Ligand SMILES: Nc1ncnc2c1ncn2[C@@H]1O[C@H](COP(=O)(O)OP(=O)(O)OP(=O)(O)O)[C@@H](O)[C@H]1O
């Protein structure tokens with residue numbers, strides 16, 4: 001399906017440090033805190049579910065881990081590095097693959113391959129530094145890994161919801177991340193597509209050993225997480 | 238044909254032709270941005286702000302173009318930033334800006350006693366009054382648009398695809414958005430000068446909309462909108478000169494026809 005060299009490159013060797021640590025973190029968007037004094041720890045190599053009702057702050061936790069939201073109090077460390085400065089935050093962003101919470105198909109026409117290529121932004125190209133041939137080879141291999149090799153030239157908007165999520169997963173993996181953050185990847189899919197995606201993510205997790213955090217509403221999709229973190233009103237359990 | 242070449246030897250006509258050709262080839266690509274970022278309402282507001290700028294320019298004794306060229310990009314970037322800051326959609330700000338600008342424009346014009354014919358010029362454009370400076374402005378802005386897409390191709394693509402994704406990758410989203418809004422504002426102001434307030438869409442929106450009906454990728458959307466823009470602007474110009482019709486209206490008619498045909502050809506897609 002894909003070359004061994006590529007897989008070796010993508011596979012994360014196990015190590016002992018925590019992938020994400022939040023220590024007494026409070027954060028919000030101006031009007032009152034969304035998270036108060038939240039502490040949590042996500043171990044390396046695990047497949048972790050981040051659960052909670054609408055508005056509990058699940059997406060906010062991911063934004064903090066990516067350094068997109070700076071907490072008002074507390075400490076954050078990701079992949080063994082404390083997020084104190086803008087440099088730290090750019091450092092982790094290069095090592096995180098992120099699948100955003102999406103609803104609608106995009107208004108922009110973009111081929112599946114181009115959308116996956118964007119996952120390499122900042123790693124190997126930016127502005128006048130163009131994507132290389134290796135980047136494109138990597139995109140093809142990653143698409144193969146999620147079973148989307150045939151659809152590389154299609155318009156992203158013309159795919160089914162499940163295929164779009166696979167493309168988004170490929171985009172995140174194209175970054176060769178050490179941490180994978182997925183925000184409600186199964187929410188808008190029908191049951192069969194949900195099951196397929198869950199199986200794919202679990203299989204890839206077992207194969208590649210990348211620490212994976214999946215935000216989800218509940219258990220309807222049949223996830224088998226190594227660990228579940230429940231967020232309720234700013235606290236974790 | 239030779240009659241056309243003779244006409245293009247006349248400086249006024251030549252300026253107008255170059256202006257339309259360059260605008261059609263370059264500014265039209267911004268239509269893809271307008272549609273992808275859902276800025277339909279914003280561009281409409283910018284046209285009204287353009288009227289206010291033109292009115293201010295005229296009543297203060299500068300040119301209408303100068304007024305619009307300063308005010309519209311400023312307003313555009315302001316609305317872009319406000320939208321990001323407060324998460325207000327551009328469309329909910331339009332009511333305020335649109336009515337306010339139009340009221341301001343009419344008050345200024347009435348106060349300064351600007352002749353009705355000159356006011357009409359703002360609405361209908363004055364392409365045959367293009368001076369060298371106007372042509373230079375169009376060329377400079379056209380180059381700026383092309384450069385922006387050449388330098389920031391992937392960055393713009395990421396922002397148009399999904400803002401949150403772009404942020405997570407580390408793309409300087411604020412700067413990209415500010416740049417796009419700035420170009421958009423300047424393009425509206427210049428299109429105002431070329432074809433008038435009511436027909437700005439003929440250059441900066443319809444070619445992009447038509448292109449989006451065919452394109453399956455970002456690059457092809459940009460190239461196609463440029464091609465459609467050239468056909469609309471240069472084609473409309475030639476038809477107008479040949480049959481002695483107003484240039485703005487003629488280009489707008491071609492532009493609408495292209496969009497209509499695209500819709501028919503791609504129906505069911
Ligand atoms: N950009 C923002 N600006 C202001 N408030 C925000 C912003 N993003 C989120 N919030 C608020 O923060 C709270 C938590 O939002 P968050 O998106 O983290 O929740 P969530 O658990 O991901 O919910 P959902 O399941 O609906 O995605 C909500 O009350 C929301 O209104």
Ligand SMILES: [Mg+2]
Nearest residue numbers: 058059101183
């Ligand atoms: Mg969320």
